[in-house]
Amino acid sequence: MANIVVKKLPNNLDRILFHVDSETVEKKNKLCGWIIDMDSEINRVFYSSKNGKTISEIHLCFPRPKLGESFPDIENSGNSGFEIDHSNFKAEEKYNIKIQLHSGQTISLAEISTVNSILYVHIPKTAGSTINNIMEELLGHSAVLKHVESKSNWKDELQNRNISFCLAI
Structure with a gap:
C-alpha cells in the first residue's frame, strides 16, 4: 500500500495561493486542495511526471465556500477546489502540480511522492x-x-x- 506525501515548492509568486488538504482520509484515492490566483493569470493547471510529461489537467471547480467569502473579488474563488485521483500513481514515483500562466510561463507548485x-x-x-x-x-x-x-x-x-x-x- 502506497501513501501520498506532498511537498510545497518555493515560488516567487505571492499572488498564487495554494493549499493541499492534510485530511483527505474520507476521499480515498483523492488528493484535494485549492488554488487561487489573485491576478487571474492562470491559463491551465495540471500535474505531470517528474520528467515533465503531462498526465492530466486539474480542474478548479470544486466548492470552497469559505474561500469565496474570503476572496469575493476573485472570480470563481468559491469554486477553486481540486481533486486528483492518485489511484494510478506508481509506487516510489514523483509527480508535480503545475500552473501555466497566460504568458506561457510554467511554475511547479508542489511535488507529490508515493511512499510505501x-x-x-x-x-x-x-x-x-x-x-x-x-x-x-x-x-x-x-x-x-x-x-x-x-x-x-x-x-x-x-x-x-x-x-x-x-x-x-
Whole structure:
C-alpha cells in the first residue's frame, strides 16, 4: 500500500495561493486542495511526471465556500477546489502540480511522492518517542497510528486510514 506525501515548492509568486488538504482520509484515492490566483493569470493547471510529461489537467471547480467569502473579488474563488485521483500513481514515483500562466510561463507548485507503507515496532528505551514524533511531523497526524497495543481494532484502523507508520511498544 502506497501513501501520498506532498511537498510545497518555493515560488516567487505571492499572488498564487495554494493549499493541499492534510485530511483527505474520507476521499480515498483523492488528493484535494485549492488554488487561487489573485491576478487571474492562470491559463491551465495540471500535474505531470517528474520528467515533465503531462498526465492530466486539474480542474478548479470544486466548492470552497469559505474561500469565496474570503476572496469575493476573485472570480470563481468559491469554486477553486481540486481533486486528483492518485489511484494510478506508481509506487516510489514523483509527480508535480503545475500552473501555466497566460504568458506561457510554467511554475511547479508542489511535488507529490508515493511512499510505501512502513511498520515500525518499538523496542523500549531505544528512542521510540523521538522516532514517533519525527514520523508524525513528516507524514502528518492522520498517517500515523501510535500505541496500537491499546487499540482492539488496530488492523481495521491500518486499512481504513491508509497508515504509513505504526508505532507499537
